[in-house]
Amino acid sequence: MVAAHWLPGRAQNVATPQRPPDTIEERLRACVSCHGKQGGGTGNVYFPRLAGKPAGYLYHQLVAFREGRRKYAPMNFLLAYLPDDYLKKMAQYYADIQVPYDNPAPSVVPDQALQRGRSIVMNGDPARKVPACVACHGPNLSGREPGIPGLIGLRFDYISAQLGGWRYGTRTALEPDCMQLIAARLTEAEVAAVAGWLSSMPVPADTRPLKASSERLPLECGSQQR
Template sequence: MPFVNYKYKILGGLAAMALSAPLSAQQSEKLEPGTMAGRMAACTACHGEQGRAGPDGYYPRIAGKPADYLYNQLVYFRAGQRQYRPMQHLLENMSDEYLKQIAVWFSEQHPPYPDPKSSRLPAATLEHGRRLVMEGDRARGVPACVSCHGQALSGVLPAVPALLGLPHDYLSSQFGAWTNGLRKAIAPDCMADIARRLTPEDVSAVAGWLSSQPVREVAPAASLPEPMPMECGSQVHVGSRP
């Protein structure tokens, strides 16, 4: 299977333990019983305080992402359209309304971004990744990432996520999940279509370039200057429990 990162699969068995892992003293002081921050302890155990990202490169930053995007992903996990068993177990009995509350809470968190890690990829590979991100590949029908995720790659309201501030391993594994059908959105599933047009070398280049860029703009853009180059079902707010 192309693009599968086996360490990502192994983490599935460890994530359940992480959900009950002891929190740092500094974090536990902020998690007052009954507050939303306290109720989100099961999420931040893996995704980091305020959803700033886990330390291992596989649990992405969810802080500051558009609320509609976060809500859609929670629904997809609950329904099995995104396959990651610890998330499915965590969400399976949660209502749509509570998922909306979770999404809004994390969308309003804005912890600082860490400095990006330098990539070990050759300069030519990183340049290839930059071109795909900024220009796409018209011959293969691959749109530029910026044409949907915004010129600053900081996401676009209401439901397009930022691409910067994400680790290389997470980005690579998501392309693999789309390619292999482990991650799905409602039709038309534009990212799955795009992922299948990319080679493993393309994916490595894109993930390497994106993960090595500093984050200059944090808030998602209000809109795109032009319509998206592809119709994407993921931009629809999921309105009912599957």
């Protein structure tokens, strides 16, 4: 192939590169490889679905990655210089998307552990001041606005890793950090049991997060700050 040379006074037949559309969807293409198209998730067990989660929750997580309170180098790098307003637009984009959930994965824990996990999720453990997951995340475990995420469609390894992160202080949230308090009261076996139940539970008919309300939660929780 002969290289084209510029000659003075001669028209150049050079195609103008086509600019991509300036939309929030186009700007968030970097998120697709890990979190899937429209944030619907991928086969990677450690990358969570984003679609449909409360905007306040997503925004707080983006800020936590930007400020280093949540540590994952690719996310820390991508978000390091993004301003609050842009993070809010990102969060709202994913919060507004409703795409179908994948079928739940088969349970990876024994049946006895699965039932223990279900008991904690649905009833908690009052003797140890462990509230039921449904008390905060909603009866369908679909989350609660403005800042409590849905637990639907998450994989065993991801749930286990996040609960472990709170237990050992490698993941933190806005004070009062209610999840750190709750996770610290669970044993490792109970973390596995809860993760096993949540990752294999059926997808409910209504997956939308509950609207914000004045309902009092079992613990004061910084994630519900507006």
